[in-house]
Amino acid sequence: MIAHSVADPLYYLHNFRQVLLWVEQRYADLLDAQELDFLQAFAALEAPAQALLVRMVMRKGELFRSDRLDYAEIGDTASALQPLQALGWVREPEQLNLEQLFALLRKDELASGFAGQLSSPRASKADLLAQLQSLALAPRPLSEWFAQPPVSIVQWCLQPLCDRMRLMFFGNLYQDWSDFVLADLGLLRFEQVSFSPGSRALQQRGDVDLAIALHQCAERLEQGDDPASILAALAGWHSDNAWLARRHARLLFALGQQCERLSEWDQALAVYARCSHAQARIRQVRVLERSERWPQAHELAQQLAQAPANALEVQALQRMLPRLARKLGGPPQPRRRSVSAQVIELELAHEHAVLGVEEAVRQHLAQEGGQVHYVENTLLNSLFGLLCWEAIFAPVPGAFFNPFQAAPQDLHDCDFQQRRAAHFNACLGRLDDGTHRQAILDCYAAKQGLQSPFVFWPMLDEGLLTQALACLPAAHLKHCFLRLLQDIRNNRAGMPDLIQFWPEQGRYRMVEVKGPGDRLQDNQLRWLEFCAEHGLPVAVCHVRWRAAA
Incomplete structure (x- = not known):
């Protein structure tokens, strides 16, 4: 894959085209009708429309002020938007809630538009939002929020599709387009590995959907969602794909750790019991110990000590077993000998x-x-x-x-x-x-x-x-x-x-x-x-x- 110099103002478009070409060449059999149509329609667009699309893909969120979509290398924004709107890829949002409105508009625009509903119009933007939230205003189109909207808002509608493309290219959804830029600048150079159909981790369409679902659950965990609700979303999860199974195990282990932080001991034990992560077994002993179930903790620790999985387990058990024996009223255990060095x-x-x-x-x-x-x-x-x-x-x-x-x-x-x-x-x-x-x-x-x-x-x-x-x-x-x-x-x-x-x-x-x-x-x-x-x-x-x- 050839990287394009960031001296070219359309470098990001060239890189995006290469991603689409890569995905089309290696994953054509996994693409659905919508994705295949997107590839064909995107290729037929003029460069300004393509570039504006990529700019929206690379930015955070799906809602944009039209006056913030102004790029010198693209030219007239309205002309570039028109074919995207004709395809239904960009549209005016059907409705906006109050929080979305505050994220998009400036304080002066909001203060002017809500002048009659604010008790303290000169307050900070956060305070203005708090004042209006108390009114429980329902979501509505921008034209119903303001008789004369201060700016037009556009909504980019195909982010999930582009995320699937990014997943198939990068193999994850935490890498982004900046990797191309670092390579363009020569700051990062990578080994060129040969790729073949057999080296793909995603071998069927269901693999793509499961990978997206796992990523969404991981995001929910990072955002602080209740572990029980995430586990419910994972109920019945199964895949014969070894790569996905490993990702599933890492997510389960992270969920078990969060259950521990919340002192949800039974839930943590249940999660670790079905998890193949290398540290899941020793965490079960730790959960039983922390929840003061000494006999069960000691019994499980003894079982693990018969066939420890790794050096980390050996070290942890050397500390746990004497401690648990004391909790059960056993005699003092000899101190572990110091390292011979x-x-x-x-x-x-x-x-x-x-x-x-x-x-x-x-x-x-x-x-x-x-x-x-x-x-x-x-x-x-x-x-x-x-x-x-x-x-x-x-x-x-x-x-x-x-x-x-x-x-x-x-x-x-x-x-x-x-x-x-x-x-x-x-x-x-x-x-x-x-x-x-x-x-x-x-x-x-x-x-x-x-x-x-x-x-x-x-x-x-x-x-x-x-x-x-x-x-x-x-x-x-x-x-x-x-x-x-x-x-x-x-x-x-x-x-x-x-x-x-x-x-x-x-x-x-x-x-x-x-x-x-x-x-x-x-x-x-x-x-x-x-x-x-x-x-x-x-x-x-x-x-x-x-x-x-």
Whole structure:
């Protein structure tokens, strides 16, 4: 897909045309009669009418003042509107309620039009609205609100249709047309993934309708609607489409969390019980605990402990089980042993605090020898992203919809690795035969600057890569990469702050830095436990500041 320069005043129209072409080429079999008619009629319009339509699509809402639809590159607004009105795509709204009227008109226009009904015409616009709301005025046409309307209002009628087009192109409804602009400016560059009919996530018309319904329910949740009403709208929901099923699971998990916030414990339990989200099981235990159903919580926790699904569950259960046992009157449980890691106690001059605790420690360790870098989560993630680039950007069904994706849609799903097993086996196999170093360097050169969910280009350079590949054993990298794949959402963070290389000796050490009063977080503890289990050299550095003499 060719991006058009924003120097062209009609760049947005060119981009919209490309979206329609993309959808027509790849989803023609899923389009209904109205959508096919729209594509044909849009193509027959003159450029000014097309451009004005796109301007309305890109703006918020569906109601517009005609005097705010004035664009130099379009020319006369009335002439551009005429063919859109003839097609029934734009019309005068049949009626407007009071709130819509206040959103469209200026304060002076409202004060003049309602002069006889306002007790305080000079009040703020919000106060004017409050005064009129008390009168319970019914919706009506603009001509019945004002004998001489101060401006004409037009209504754009095909936003749902264009939203369906946007869904089929982007694969979601939270991306918008600004992605084209960023690409036009060269600010974002994306890997070009091959697309085939088999790679589509939406395979039948019903998939489009279900995706729209899920998005609408998610919007209602964000707007604070009652979870019970949203769950009622989802009653009977079913799809054999794996991509939609994953989106449904994420929505159910969010609904369960909202039920928890509202202390609707039974509803939360019911939602989590039917949810396949990776954290749904542990949330059930937490709900039972928070609602003081100790026996049920303890029984479920014991069941989960027999076969925990991931490291997050293991960690949570290690805390929950002793706590629940105490609630049931059991004996005190032994405290969980501390993480087995080298401890460094540092006292640094207080004037170094201005550097930040990580940089102060980095400089101190560098004086002792070796090359020390502040990398936190960036280095291991980047090495993984470079080695496994081919697997991450494999065109599996439901992963990529359009040329503007920095990551596959299913990146955080539990079957992400499984769906690309052959690709990941090939990539990780390079760690076994020693070809991983050259593969990473080749990818670094070939993919420089392309968007990736793992590669942090600004912090990477050939010097750091060379040191890392010389000092990090392939076996250690493989352990880390497999752990990442177990739970990408949670395991891509929590890695130690610093890494220290001794290239001459071919060894390294990771260092987690903690300033005064700072404690290890859960994801950091999990990484430290992982390092201890697999023999990765790691230390925890506790810093205190030495007061000036």
